[in-house]
Amino acid sequence: MNCALVTGASRGLGRAIAVQLAKDHGLFILVNYSTNQEAAEETLTEIKANGGNGELLQFNVQTKTEVDEALNGWKEANPDNFISVLVNNAGITRDGLFMWMPEKDWDDVLNTSTKGLFNVTQNVIQQMLRKRTGRIVNIASVSGLKGVAGQTNYSAAKGAMIASTKALAQEVAKRKITVNAVAPGFITSDMTKDLNEDELKQMIPMNRFGKAEEVAHLVSFLASEKASYITGEVININGGIYS
Incomplete structure (x- = not known):
């Protein structure tokens, strides 16, 4: 059975992507989460409500031993299953001006996105x-392309994801594995709930925030056979803010 692993799938973009992959491709979804089991269960409930299926898989992407233990254990228990789609979505923000940024805020943001990408x-x-x-889709950000003041750590993390996407794509293309990145702009989610949407949307040519489902449709396309000749790409989805 073909499966998709979506890291950080308990809410927001991760949840929308997990639901869409099940809906469009009939993939069995591994809903990864770190701490919020209740939210992860809600994701699984939504997948099932849309006719799909899956299971929860708990691990912190930052810790290699934890990742390997969880995934190797799952593979041993499911020898006939194959993770054909991986979405590296887990990410956190710890915004603040660089000159006052605590070292931990730098490390946690970098480790979740970049070390997490490596480990998984x-x-x-x-x-x-x-x-x-195989299909690998890395969820980057407009921050990793243009840089955002107050997000030096997040911009660094997402910029590193973009560069590693391009390099890895070249390494594995001969094995028919595609590696692409999606770079969302402002998307309505838990991550943007504290932002002033009315003020910020004036900077966006489309004059609105994006929806998580819109990003999920793009990821679903990249996971499909239709995208078999696309690799090493970074696709912006930001309403024209970085055009």
């Missing part, structure tokens, strides 16, 4: 390489 992808890609197929 390195485990999952082994089977993709053996089977000579």
